Each structure stands twice: as structure tokens, then as C-alpha cells.
Amino acid sequence: MDLLRFTTAGSVDDGKSTLIGRLMYDTKAIFEDQLEAIEKSSQSRGDENVNLALLTDGLKAEREQGITIDVAYRYFATPKRKFIIADxxxxxxxxxxxxxxxxxxxxxxxxxDARNGVVEQTKRHTFIASLLKIKHIVVAVNKxxxxxxxxxxxxKIKTDFLAFSDKIGIEDIRFIPISALKGDNVVDDSTQTPWYTDGSLLSNLEKVEIDQDLDLDNGRFPVQRIIENNDFKGFAGRVDGGILKVGDEVVAYPSKETSVIKTIETMDGKIEEAFPPxxxxxxxxDDLQLKRGDMIAKADNKPSEVETLKATVCWMNQKGLSVGGKxxxxxxxxxxxxTxxxxxxxxxxNTMNHISTDTGLQMNEIGVVEIQLSSAIALDSYKTNRATGSLILIDLDTNETVAAGMVK
Structure with a gap:
């Protein structure tokens, strides 16, 4: 079975956590003690029904305020596919x-929210999804x-959504009428919407095709560690792009040394080819002297090697970004x-417009920056390859991750 990672987004009180709770509840993906715990919590809160949002809202502040604050990851599976949800x-x-x-x-x-229609936050979340090059969008019209x-x-909601989404170029958009509270069109098709015939949310999640979303053209293999034992020397890592085959000519970065793939090995033995992830x-x-951080790339499709780059970054730290920051x-x-x-x-x-600025970036702001590196690295644009086109910035003093970036 393959794995689908999906995220939920929407305005406050649109029912994201309830929807995930409903998905897990109706697919029998929660344990009896979990169900008992949320039933007791629902009763103590005075909720009329079992509050399925409590399955994902784990922080005390989330339960007290009735909103999602942190990212909650949940896992479930059906006979057709495995899923990881980010609420x-x-x-x-x-x-x-x-x-x-x-x-x-x-x-x-x-x-x-079916009552409110497309609002500012709907557009903002869709825009962020497009920035992150998420190629599949499901618009769940809830309530x-x-x-x-x-x-x-x-x-009407479908027409309004398409009117602005056409501007940002998302190719695969599906619209599903649901009620997370009552379960309509979440796991099972609903009799309440005879005019809708494109399947429940779960059936759409099970059949959406994601194989072609991977970069299968540009062979990329960042080295994680070197394994040496007697006369054996291998380079361990994850294939981040392309299809690597025994006999392929490759180039190592930053040394620019060339060689040919001799074997590809796994825990289950040797294989003839490997692909993401x-x-x-x-x-x-050849006996190349590689180290962690080097990249092996196929010779017929080389990455860019740069000391200066531009990236779209989301600033994540309370201390703002300013020009000259190291x-x-x-x-x-x-x-x-x-730097x-x-x-x-x-x-x-909110408006998807670019604003000229020389004041830097504050927490939760997104902007385009220029970065000078102390030495060249091999990379791709984020549009080409999400794995080799992404980066993070780390504060040298506190070791905190202060920004996530996408190479332009």
C-alpha cells in the first residue's frame, strides 16, 4: 500500500478537527479507551454529542478555547491506502x-463553512498550499x-472558489459537500445529497493519484552516511529525485568527480533500480571520497551549484529577520x-500581492530573500523538486529553526 500525506486547513470553527475525528471514528481507527475518554470529556464540557474534535486537539489551551493551535499528526489506514493527517x-x-x-x-x-462561503482565510490557506506546491486540493464544504x-x-461556493484559484494555477481541485458532525459524505455516501455523485471524501482520498507528483527525471541522492566494512564501501541515503539504476553515470558534488553506480542495496538485498522516497x-x-552532505546526481541531469540563491521563506521566530542576519x-x-x-x-x-519592503520579516510573515552561502551547494528549484529545493535556517546562538524556505 502506498502512503498519502494530507493536511487540513480552514477558518476557525470550520470543523477541521471534527472532520478528522469523524474520519478516524467511522474508519474504526480509534481505540475503545480513546473513545471513552472523549465521551467523558464531551459530557464534562456539556457537549450535546460526542465531540470528535477532542481526538486531535490535545493541548489544554486547545480544549479550553475550542481552537487548534499546534499541528496534530494522526495515522490511519484502509484496505486501499495508508494515511498521515496533519491537522x-x-x-x-x-x-x-x-x-x-x-x-x-x-x-x-x-x-x-457552507453558511459563510469563501472567506479571506479560505484564500490565504489555498495560496499557502499553492506556494508549497501541493498539487491536489479537496474543497470540503462543511456543515x-x-x-x-x-x-x-x-x-455558489464552487464558483467563488474557482474564480480566485484560477489565478494561482492549482490543477486538481475537487469539491465535496459534507457534514463532519453527522458524517454525510465523509466516509460513506450520503442520501441527503442525491445531486452529488462524485464519491465521499474518503473514496477520493483513496483514489487520488500522487505517483506523478514526484520528480522522476532528475536523479538526486544526498549522502547521509558512509558505510565501510572490510572491502565494502557504500553510501547510505534517500533517493530524493529521479530513478537511479545500476550502470548509471553519476557526478558527486561538490567534488565533481564522476563514477558509475555499481550496486543498489537494501535490507532485503540488491535491487536494479531505486526511486523516491x-x-x-x-x-x-570508483573509490570516491564522499562525506555526509555530499550529493550524488545523475550525469545527464545535473543540479544547479550556487553560492547565492533566492528563496521564499516563512519566518517562524519571534525575533524578526533583518538584512545581514547570519x-x-x-x-x-x-x-x-x-547570510x-x-x-x-x-x-x-491575504491578497496574494507582493509588497516592496526593506524592514525585514516578522514571525508568520512570508517573503522573498537573497542568501549568500559560505560555500556552494547543489540544489534544484522547489518547483522542480520539493526535497532538493527546500531549506531551513537555524539560529547560530539558540539552535532554533527560524525559517523554512523554498528555492526560487
Missing amino acids: TPGHIQYTRNMVTGASTANLAIILV MDLVDYSEEQFN MSVVVTLK YLLKHTTTEVNA VTAVIDKLDI
Whole structure:
């Protein structure tokens, strides 16, 4: 079975946590003691029904305020597919949390309250999903029970959403009318919406095709560690792009030495080819002196090697970013010292406009910056490869991750 990672986003009280709770409850993915615990909590809170949102809202502040603050990860499986869910907060002050949760997602579920329609936060979350190059969007129009399962209201929301999403170029968008509270069209098809025939949310999650989302053209293998034993020398890592085959000509960065793949090995023995996101050990015909942080790339499709780069970054630290700030940049398995030499502009994530600025970035703001590196690294644009086009910045004094970035 393959694995689908998806994230949820939407305005406060649109029902994200309830939807995830419903998915897990109706697929029998929760234990009896968990169900008993949330039943007791629901009773003590005075809730009329079992509050399924309590399955994901684990922080005390989340339960008290009735909102999602942290990113909650949940796991479940059906006979067709395995799933990892990132329940992300909706409020603008937690933008960094949403970026973190969505950074590895294949698909985003954007919840829209059927009564309120498309609002500012709907556009903001969709824009962030497009920035992170999430190629599949499911617009779950929730609380349909509160608008009498109106087809007219559903179609209006669909029209409004498409009017702005066309501007940001998301290719695969699906619209599903649901009631997370009552379970309509979440796991099972609902009799309340005979006018809708495109399947429940779960059936769509099970059949969405994500294989082609991976970069299968550009062979990339960042080295994590070197394994040496007697006359054996192999390089362990994860295939982050392309299809690596025995006999392929490769180039090592930063040395630019060339060789040929001799074997590809796994815990289960040797294989002839490997593809993302497989973790393997590669041996080469020549004795190259590689180290952690080096990259093996196929010779017919080389990465860019740069000392200066531009990146879209989401600032995550209370201490703001200013020009001249020095950080440690982590990219795949390598780390280099870096200086932010310019803040080119800032993105207004509500209007999707670029704003000229020389004031830096504050927490939860997103902008385009220029970064000077202490030594060259091999990379791709984030648009080409999410793994080799992403980076983080780390504060040299506190060791805190202060920004997540996407190479332009």
C-alpha cells in the first residue's frame, strides 16, 4: 500500500478537527479507551454529542478555547491506502504551524463553512498550499446540514472558489459537500445529497493519484552516511529525485568527480533500480571520497551549484529577520553558514500581492530573500523538486529553526 500525506486547513470553527475525528471514528481507527475518554470529556464540557474534535486537539489551551493551535499528526489506514493527517491551525497568527504541517503533504483539504462561503482565510490557506506546491486540493464544504443540503449554495461556493484559484494555477481541485458532525459524505455516501455523485471524501482520498507528483527525471541522492566494512564501501541515503539504476553515470558534488553506480542495496538485498522516497545504499565503481552532505546526481541531469540563491521563506521566530542576519542553512543532508543579504519583497498572504519592503520579516510573515552561502551547494528549484529545493535556517546562538524556505 502506498502512503498519502494530507493536511487540513480552514477558518476557525470550520470543523477541521471534527472532520478528522469523524474520519478516524467511522474508519474504526480509534481505540475503545480513546473513545471513552472523549465521551467523558464531551459530557464534562456539556457537549450535546460526542465531540470528535477532542481526538486531535490535545493541548489544554486547545480544549479550553475550542481552537487548534499546534499541528496534530494522526495515522490511519484502509484496505486501499495508508494515511498521515496533519491537522493545522486556521488563525493567521499560526501561519508558521500551517506551513510546517503542509510542507510534506501530497494533498490539502480546505474546509469551507457552507453558511459563510469563501472567506479571506479560505484564500490565504489555498495560496499557502499553492506556494508549497501541493498539487491536489479537496474543497470540503462543511456543515451542509445547516443549509438544508442546498445544491445552490454548494454550487455558489464552487464558483467563488474557482474564480480566485484560477489565478494561482492549482490543477486538481475537487469539491465535496459534507457534514463532519453527522458524517454525510465523509466516509460513506450520503442520501441527503442525491445531486452529488462524485464519491465521499474518503473514496477520493483513496483514489487520488500522487505517483506523478514526484520528480522522476532528475536523479538526486544526498549522502547521509558512509558505510565501510572490510572491502565494502557504500553510501547510505534517500533517493530524493529521479530513478537511479545500476550502470548509471553519476557526478558527486561538490567534488565533481564522476563514477558509475555499481550496486543498489537494501535490507532485503540488491535491487536494479531505486526511486523516491526509497532509502538505499549505493556503491560506486570508483573509490570516491564522499562525506555526509555530499550529493550524488545523475550525469545527464545535473543540479544547479550556487553560492547565492533566492528563496521564499516563512519566518517562524519571534525575533524578526533583518538584512545581514547570519544563520546556519540546512539543505537535504548538508549544512553551510549563510547570510541574508536582502529582503526583496514580502507577500501579503491575504491578497496574494507582493509588497516592496526593506524592514525585514516578522514571525508568520512570508517573503522573498537573497542568501549568500559560505560555500556552494547543489540544489534544484522547489518547483522542480520539493526535497532538493527546500531549506531551513537555524539560529547560530539558540539552535532554533527560524525559517523554512523554498528555492526560487
